[in-house]
Amino acid sequence: MTKLDSKIPEGTIDRKWENYKSHSNLVNPSNRRKLDVIIVGTGLAGGAAAATLGEAGYNVKAFYFQDSPRRAHSIAAQGGINASKNYQNDNDSDYRLFYDTVKGGDYRAREENVYRLAELSGNIIDQCVAQGVPFAREYGGTLANRSFGGAQVSRTFYASGATGQQLLLGAYSSMNRQIKAGKVKSYNRHEMIDVVVVDGKARGIITRDLVTGKIERFGAHAVVIATGGYANVYYLSTNAMACNATAAWKTYKKGAYFANPCFCQIHPTCIPVSGELQSKLTLMSESLRNDGRIWVPKNIEDVKAIREGKLKPTQISEENRDYYLERRYPAFGNLVPRDVASRAAKERCDAGYGVNKTGFAVYLDFQDAINRLGDKTIRERYGNLFDMYENITGDNPYYTPMMIYPASHYSMGGIWVDYETMTTIPGLYAIGEANFSDHGANRLGASSLMQCLCDGYFVLPATISNYLANDIHTGPINTNTPEFEKAEIDANNLIKKLFDIKGTKSVDYFHKKLGLLMWDKVGLSRNEKGLNEAIAEIKTIRENFWKDVKVTGKADQMNNELEKAIRVADFLELAELIAIDALNRNESCGAHFREESQTEENEAKRNDNDYKYVSAWQYTGEGNQPTLHKEELTFNAIELKQRNYK
Amino acid sequence: MSKGIFSGSIGRKFVMSLSGLFLITFIVIHLLINAFSLGLCWDGRALFNAGSHFMATNPFIQIMQYVLALGFIIHIIMGIRLTIQNNAARSVKYTHNNPGANSSFSSRSMIITGILILLFLVLHIKDFFIEIKFNELGGLPSDYDLLLAVFSQPLFVGLYVFAFIVLGIHLNHGFQSAFQTLGLNHKKYNPIIKGASVLFCIVVAVGFSSIALFHFFNV
Amino acid sequence: MDFTLKIWRQENATAKGSQQEYKVKDISSDTSFLEMLDALNQQLVEKGEDVISFDNDCREGVCGTCSLYINGEAHGPKKLVTTCQLYMRSFTDGQTIYIEPFRANAFPVIKDLVVDRSALDRIQQAGGYTSFNTGSAPEANAMPIAKEDAAAAFDAAECIGCGACVATCKNASAMLYVSAKVSQFAYLPQGKVEAAERVLNMVAQMDTEGFGNCTNTGACEVECPKGISIKNIARMNREFMCASLTSE
Numbered sequence A: 001m002t003k004l005d006s007k008i009p010e011g012t013i014d015r016k017w018e019n020y021k022s023h024s025n026l027v028n029p030s031n032r033r034k035l036d037v038i039i040v041g042t043g044l045a046g047g048a049a050a051a052t053l054g055e056a057g058y059n060v061k062a063f064y065f066q067d068s069p070r071r072a073h074s075i076a077a078q079g080g081i082n083a084s085k086n087y088q089n090d091n092d093s094d095y096r097l098f099y100d101t102v103k104g105g106d107y108r109a110r111e112e113n114v115y116r117l118a119e120l121s122g123n124i125i126d127q128c129v130a131q132g133v134p135f136a137r138e139y140g141g142t143l144a145n146r147s148f149g150g151a152q153v154s155r156t157f158y159a160s161g162a163t164g165q166q167l168l169l170g171a172y173s174s175m176n177r178q179i180k181a182g183k184v185k186s187y188n189r190h191e192m193i194d195v196v197v198v199d200g201k202a203r204g205i206i207t208r209d210l211v212t213g214k215i216e217r218f219g220a221h222a223v224v225i226a227t228g229g230y231a232n233v234y235y236l237s238t239n240a241m242a243c244n245a246t247a248a249w250k251t252y253k254k255g256a257y258f259a260n261p262c263f264c265q266i267h268p269t270c271i272p273v274s275g276e277l278q279s280k281l282t283l284m285s286e287s288l289r290n291d292g293r294i295w296v297p298k299n300i301e302d303v304k305a306i307r308e309g310k311l312k313p314t315q316i317s318e319e320n321r322d323y324y325l326e327r328r329y330p331a332f333g334n335l336v337p338r339d340v341a342s343r344a345a346k347e348r349c350d351a352g353y354g355v356n357k358t359g360f361a362v363y364l365d366f367q368d369a370i371n372r373l374g375d376k377t378i379r380e381r382y383g384n385l386f387d388m389y390e391n392i393t394g395d396n397p398y399y400t401p402m403m404i405y406p407a408s409h410y411s412m413g414g415i416w417v418d419y420e421t422m423t424t425i426p427g428l429y430a431i432g433e434a435n436f437s438d439h440g441a442n443r444l445g446a447s448s449l450m451q452c453l454c455d456g457y458f459v460l461p462a463t464i465s466n467y468l469a470n471d472i473h474t475g476p477i478n479t480n481t482p483e484f485e486k487a488e489i490d491a492n493n494l495i496k497k498l499f500d501i502k503g504t505k506s507v508d509y510f511h512k513k514l515g516l517l518m519w520d521k522v523g524l525s526r527n528e529k530g531l532n533e534a535i536a537e538i539k540t541i542r543e544n545f546w547k548d549v550k551v552t553g554k555a556d557q558m559n560n561e562l563e564k565a566i567r568v569a570d571f572l573e574l575a576e577l578i579a580i581d582a583l584n585r586n587e588s589c590g591a592h593f594r595e596e597s598q599t600e601e602n603e604a605k606r607n608d609n610d611y612k613y614v615s616a617w618q619y620t621g622e623g624n625q626p627t628l629h630k631e632e633l634t635f636n637a638i639e640l641k642q643r644n645y646k
Numbered sequence B: 001m002s003k004g005i006f007s008g009s010i011g012r013k014f015v016m017s018l019s020g021l022f023l024i025t026f027i028v029i030h031l032l033i034n035a036f037s038l039g040l041c042w043d044g045r046a047l048f049n050a051g052s053h054f055m056a057t058n059p060f061i062q063i064m065q066y067v068l069a070l071g072f073i074i075h076i077i078m079g080i081r082l083t084i085q086n087n088a089a090r091s092v093k094y095t096h097n098n099p100g101a102n103s104s105f106s107s108r109s110m111i112i113t114g115i116l117i118l119l120f121l122v123l124h125i126k127d128f129f130i131e132i133k134f135n136e137l138g139g140l141p142s143d144y145d146l147l148l149a150v151f152s153q154p155l156f157v158g159l160y161v162f163a164f165i166v167l168g169i170h171l172n173h174g175f176q177s178a179f180q181t182l183g184l185n186h187k188k189y190n191p192i193i194k195g196a197s198v199l200f201c202i203v204v205a206v207g208f209s210s211i212a213l214f215h216f217f218n219v
Numbered sequence C: 001m002d003f004t005l006k007i008w009r010q011e012n013a014t015a016k017g018s019q020q021e022y023k024v025k026d027i028s029s030d031t032s033f034l035e036m037l038d039a040l041n042q043q044l045v046e047k048g049e050d051v052i053s054f055d056n057d058c059r060e061g062v063c064g065t066c067s068l069y070i071n072g073e074a075h076g077p078k079k080l081v082t083t084c085q086l087y088m089r090s091f092t093d094g095q096t097i098y099i100e101p102f103r104a105n106a107f108p109v110i111k112d113l114v115v116d117r118s119a120l121d122r123i124q125q126a127g128g129y130t131s132f133n134t135g136s137a138p139e140a141n142a143m144p145i146a147k148e149d150a151a152a153a154f155d156a157a158e159c160i161g162c163g164a165c166v167a168t169c170k171n172a173s174a175m176l177y178v179s180a181k182v183s184q185f186a187y188l189p190q191g192k193v194e195a196a197e198r199v200l201n202m203v204a205q206m207d208t209e210g211f212g213n214c215t216n217t218g219a220c221e222v223e224c225p226k227g228i229s230i231k232n233i234a235r236m237n238r239e240f241m242c243a244s245l246t247s248e
């Protein structure tokens, strides 16, 4: 068994990154011209990396399945981005951001990575401001901050409710500058469907042109996966329709380890499911919990009356409301981390207190805040979110509380990477949500944007040269090798196979089925029995998919059904690994709640003796049980504690 | 890199708006002289004849006549060119379109109102300009008499009134549009520009038409 | 609710397209427009037919991927929303709905309702950025920016690049789109350094792409799902004027 080497540099935690940079190999500017880098994904992570590597002088080829880099799902992030600037003078520091992030992740992240993230967070804000990102400001002209879950300081920078959009447009603009300069070549509507490994090194990818259907080979000295998360394995999620695991999954099948797949974040504040045809769930930013109070009625009769439409929430008096987060967690109240808030909502709804027709919704109420701050301030802070809510549900949150429920949102798990963000395949990197590195078992709000940009602007550009320095004499990568040939044939075969099934059920049918199963048995709360059942049922769904799926249209033109089929085929495999990982980890930590491991008060109980590791899974061939590799986590800069938000 | 301020799509708009604003000044003067003929505060005949004589003989005005003609030509040619280009920018049209949901009739029909005005202009030049300049008023004693002669025919009066309404519609969009093109858009002043635009096109349409009608009914 | 749909079908960029009629039944009023099309596509799959291609992704109204000209209006009859945020409650039971792609020569049809909007990207590449290399940025609070200016820049920056302005404009002009970016930078001190070059290059690229000329009908601002104001166009005109008068 190979030992996982996370390549942590020497020195105390606050000196490691400096140390790394001072000793890593460099590529001199005139040699960078000879080196090609493929970046798959142009979200915050990939876009930032493409721009920065282009500026450095490498030849970048950027691939993405949307029609424009600006449409990556990073665009949908609403709330904000963390940075330890301490502009609010509330004793914030790199250490505190590091501490909050490791604690928020329930001590399942690699501390050295997280410290680096905190250390670089301030530079991200500087960079974005220089790009013209219009962050919210105070009257004096300085940058404004808000608070987010899991922190007691105000360190979140934001641009109304469209922070991700503005940050992505910033990265996109920098990338555009490099496209104009000829350093970045951008391939839109190109979906990566395989990675090519030559002599043990990642040397290129296979893509499908989504307009012409053409399968193409692209070679490079290094390949970067920045393809985002896999929350869509649950079918309904806050992710965009086409978010997928294909790129990550194919690298797994080519030898990259997949880490902590069971760490899937369920976000507490989403608009509840309303109908059969529902295709996605809309997030209501966590920032709403700054001013909104979460409650359900205390009395079950009130719940009944509400469901029957006989009672309005505004008619329920203060004494008859159960502000259950404030009751259970007085110190953090409505600002507890996401996993805690989601489980608490599920607990109330499972106990019968859910307030909509389906019984799966709780209230998020702004009345107090409106009384205290006035309509205008609330509109300024959350206007676009309120409008969005009203547009979707037809209810006006200025007058009646919002109804929310948890939904699949983010994947902490992902491709295993070392300190350099390199996977177990040399020359293959993974950044952004696609890797597993910084959020442990639970991600704090506003930390993903930070991580994506940190990886893209600062980490990858600094670490990739350490690898590429050995490639300056390699010359252009030849794509006419047996490895490329085989990968291309495999891709064509996959497509042919899908068309040839000519079954009776649509792709969505299988995806929905998988989603429901995952939500039920591998969702907010998991147990051994359910997980074993899930593993068996996923297999059945997968087998049926390969027997009975129906893909219409043609291969050599735009074909949305075929695109979906390729993605869902991979979800059907990934889902099983998620369940296997969840079964293996018999402890509750962060978003992963095993019913077997809880305290008397039904809080999550971590088991550091047995599970203080990253589980990194190795593919061992179709139908075989994957091999588990453990990266033991050591915490030198932070003391391990059971999380407590009371 | 820059080929000058009047090139490119924005440059062409500048040309349209500047020439349009220039033509507006002409309309104002024209309306003023026409108003003389009403005889509201002086002898209409004498005042109108004097004004019209001044316009026909003053050396500065004589030079400006050519500038004016140039203004018309530029505005017309540019307008037609823009329309052709704009049409070509969407060669496959929508089968089902509902522009009324997002824009005013006057803003969408500038080329139609413009062409109608051009046709009217030809008629008008024939009726007055050529008569005065080259035809010695067709034997009539003064410019004023020519005015009366033209405005005594119901068909002509009808045509003129129609043309003035069309002009008003054209100006309704043209006036405010010229400001927007020149970059004069400000929350504080927009209502004033909008108001002035509406007022102006009403004054022009009602002003010119009422003068024609006044003479028609007074003869 | 039941609907009759008249949808533009076109196999590829060069094929001749036509309008086809479809029926959907029992759609709840809480269904989104795109979910209604999903349902139609499910029917087509069941019948073994090729599905109708339409662009969409985030379904939250922010990625700008979805388009569609619905009953004669970009993103349909409801103002200030994208097609993905349009719900069937905006229509009446039994209604006939016309669905066409965004049309402009600069947006060639790829298939059915999908068009190629990469012209918009090329305009951004011509100058929609500030030239700060990663790592060279000054400390963020070193440049105070008035709250109103930051807010105005944000309002312009909210553009999602969907192209509804082009689709709506009777001249297929991209002025609103281009002006949003020019204007965003014009409000910010970081944008001043390259202001002249930016506006000249972006406008030149816009013209090369074959968009029409703006005639100030204001339709774009009405149909823009993000409510981007045409005051940005006026601002761009000013920037253009200053830039062309002063640049060499």
Ligand SMILES: Cc1cc2nc3c(=O)[nH]c(=O)nc-3n(C[C@H](O)[C@H](O)[C@H](O)COP(=O)(O)OP(=O)(O)OC[C@H]3O[C@@H](n4cnc5c(N)ncnc54)[C@H](O)[C@@H]3O)c2cc1C
Binding pocket: A040, A041, A042, A043, A044, A045, A046, A063, A064, A065, A066, A069, A071, A072, A073, A074, A075, A076, A077, A078, A079, A080, A081, A163, A164, A190, A191, A192, A193, A226, A227, A228, A229, A238, A239, A240, A243, A244, A246, A247, A283, A409, A410, A431, A432, A433, A434, A445, A446, A447, A448, A449, A450, A452
């Ligand atoms: C609704 C919502 C709100 C959020 N709000 C916040 C917030 O307020 N703060 C915060 O910190 N985080 C937030 N997040 C999380 C955060 O937005 C994401 O984790 C982050 O943006 C992911 O960025 P990324 O660059 O890794 O991937 P993405 O932005 O998802 O980009 C993925 C890229 O990969 C490409 N791609 C994917 N697969 C392929 C393939 N097979 N072939 C080719 N290209 C491919 C796509 O085209 C795209 O360009 C939110 C997430 C959601 C869903």
